[in-house]
Amino acid sequence: MSQCAAAALGTGLIAVAADSYRLGVDLRGAALIVGFILIYLNTHAVAHWFVGRIVGIRFRGFGLRGTDHPENYPPGLRHLMGVLPMWVAMTEPESRRRAGPRARAAMYAAGETSTTVCSVAAAAAAFLAHAPWARGLLVFAVLWNLGASIVVSMIDKGDYAKARRALRAR
Numbered sequence: 456m457s458q459c460a461a462a463a464l465g466t467g468l469i470a471v472a473a474d475s476y477r478l479g480v481d482l483r484g485a486a487l488i489v490g491f492i493l494i495y496l497n498t499h500a501v502a503h504w505f506v507g508r509i510v511g512i513r514f515r516g517f518g519l520r521g522t523d524h525p526e527n528y529p530p531g532l533r534h535l536m537g538v539l540p541m542w543v544a545m546t547e548p549e550s551r552r553r554a555g556p557r558a559r560a561a562m563y564a565a566g567e568t569s570t571t572v573c574s575v576a577a578a579a580a581a582f583l584a585h586a587p588w589a590r591g592l593l594v595f596a597v598l599w600n601l602g603a604s605i606v607v608s609m610i611d612k613g614d615y616a617k618a619r620r621a622l623r624a625r
Contacts, residue, residue, distance in 0.1 A: 459497070465494040468490030494573050496541055504544045514544055517543065521536060521541065525537035578596035
């Protein structure tokens with residue numbers, strides 16, 4: 456899967472940023488940022504797919520597009536998030552409907568949870584390895600993911616809101 460390969464490449468770039476003292480600080484910092492972005496953008500949809508498959512939900516495939524809800528971002532980021540290529544896992548609707556509430560909730564929650572855990576872990580690993588710019592990236596990653604988790608809990612189209620609704624459908 457190209458998403459897994461891109462996330463692995465991101466991990467490799469973070470390792471380069473943390474360990475390659477032969478490169479200048481700017482190149483190492485750039486490797487850190489690009490690696491973080493690759494991890495952030497490529498761990499969400501594949502987690503929906505992975506957990507969904509475990510709980511018996513079938514998928515039609517993956518798509519690549521901007522966010523489904525750019526209106527939930529602040530004005531400066533709306534356009535960027537609307538056109539930034541992000542993966543989306545497309546479920547088979549009948550399979551999703553047949554799945555139990557816990558299965559649907561797990562599949563919905565997996566994407567945001569994976570994005571948060573993987574991106575914060577990547578930033579924390581870079582910080583612990585003394586990569587340049589890692590302290591700032593870690594602060595950004597924690598604050599961004601905290602905000603994102605709150606938003607996807609509150610808005611109807613958010614993954615955590617969908618998971619909560621699935622559990623209430625019992």
